[in-house]
Amino acid sequence: MSEASHAAEDSFGHPPGTPTPLTSYDGVPALEAIGLGRLYRRRRALWDCSFRIPTGRICGLVGPNGAGKSTLMALAAGLIRPTSGSITVLGEPPGTPSSRRRVAYLAQDKPLYPRLTVAETLRLGRELNPGWRQSTAEHVVRQGDLPLTARVGSLSGGQRTRVALALALAKQPELLLLDEPMSDVDPVSRRQLTGALMAEAAEHGTTVLISSHVLRELEGICDFVLLLGAGRTLLAGEVDEILDRHRLLVGTHDAEDPLPEPELHDAVEVRRSGRQLTALVRPLVGVADGWEVAAPSLEDVLMSYLRSPEAPPLITASARAATIRDTARRGR
Numbered sequence: 001m002s003e004a005s006h007a008a009e010d011s012f013g014h015p016p017g018t019p020t021p022l023t024s025y026d027g028v029p030a031l032e033a034i035g036l037g038r039l040y041r042r043r044r045a046l047w048d049c050s051f052r053i054p055t056g057r058i059c060g061l062v063g064p065n066g067a068g069k070s071t072l073m074a075l076a077a078g079l080i081r082p083t084s085g086s087i088t089v090l091g092e093p094p095g096t097p098s099s100r101r102r103v104a105y106l107a108q109d110k111p112l113y114p115r116l117t118v119a120e121t122l123r124l125g126r127e128l129n130p131g132w133r134q135s136t137a138e139h140v141v142r143q144g145d146l147p148l149t150a151r152v153g154s155l156s157g158g159q160r161t162r163v164a165l166a167l168a169l170a171k172q173p174e175l176l177l178l179d180e181p182m183s184d185v186d187p188v189s190r191r192q193l194t195g196a197l198m199a200e201a202a203e204h205g206t207t208v209l210i211s212s213h214v215l216r217e218l219e220g221i222c223d224f225v226l227l228l229g230a231g232r233t234l235l236a237g238e239v240d241e242i243l244d245r246h247r248l249l250v251g252t253h254d255a256e257d258p259l260p261e262p263e264l265h266d267a268v269e270v271r272r273s274g275r276q277l278t279a280l281v282r283p284l285v286g287v288a289d290g291w292e293v294a295a296p297s298l299e300d301v302l303m304s305y306l307r308s309p310e311a312p313p314l315i316t317a318s319a320r321a322a323t324i325r326d327t328a329r330r331g332r
């Protein structure tokens, strides 16, 4: 089903005709994809993928293995090109000299020169990046007790991640793309690096797109979320609004009964254990009596969508990509 056919979802909870509020997301978005697709030979990695991420958000990028997260990051960094649709970063096509200056990308394999020392790596970063801030790079490296004289090739995976993150942050990008940055970092360093990342983002209003399979970790840092399922946008929007639009229902029903009152809600996931039925739903008009109703955590919501790729997509107003008419009006 195409995302466009779920357009009515976006006005959920608001009476017809409610004007869209003028907010920061009316400006140029940090990242916008319109019908974005990418093929590798004949294999579809992404297709018909549309969303926008407003500037200044910390956006968690979630999806099962092979969902297209790394492909999306590489497209946004301008390392590969779309095979259909379009993507813009900070209002520009990715990969131009200007957008390369404004965007930093930390790939999953964190490529660095193994023969250079940490100090030489930072010096190279300074020479290549006009907006370089040495104090940020040194702060991140020192926090990890990394000797500046150590060769990068002799560092552990987590230590190399720290150097790569120091490079990315010191560049002072407007958009920071982080592909599973913490996967090989120990818990203490993870907390430290996340703290450094959040402090930098808050101070400079940096937009961050961060992919991770550790949902609880994202819960603490993200105010926006983008969930891809098999190459398409399944869920996108402000975390607060997404949480607001979902409810967990728990009740007792005969095992063979379908979820009762389907006209009252869109079901994302229904699970049964004996006669107990647990459902994550998007209430349309309310919830019938007889259910225990709870507010789900972000982890609950993300897990349900990950387990239910056939769930109806939800793209909230602030995450909705521009239409072709909008882009023409913006003069693109």
Ligand SMILES: Nc1ncnc2c1ncn2[C@@H]1O[C@H](COP(=O)(O)OP(=O)(O)OP(=O)(O)O)[C@@H](O)[C@H]1O
Pocket (backbone or CB within 6 Å): 040, 041, 043, 044, 045, 063, 064, 065, 066, 067, 068, 069, 070, 071, 072
């Ligand atoms: N260079 C490539 N050549 C061929 N196929 C590729 C290439 N890169 C990715 N793919 C395919 O594209 C699909 C999406 O891959 P991608 O790496 O973007 O997913 P992902 O969501 O980042 O996965 P993971 O969570 O495992 O890192 C997969 O089916 C993958 O096999």
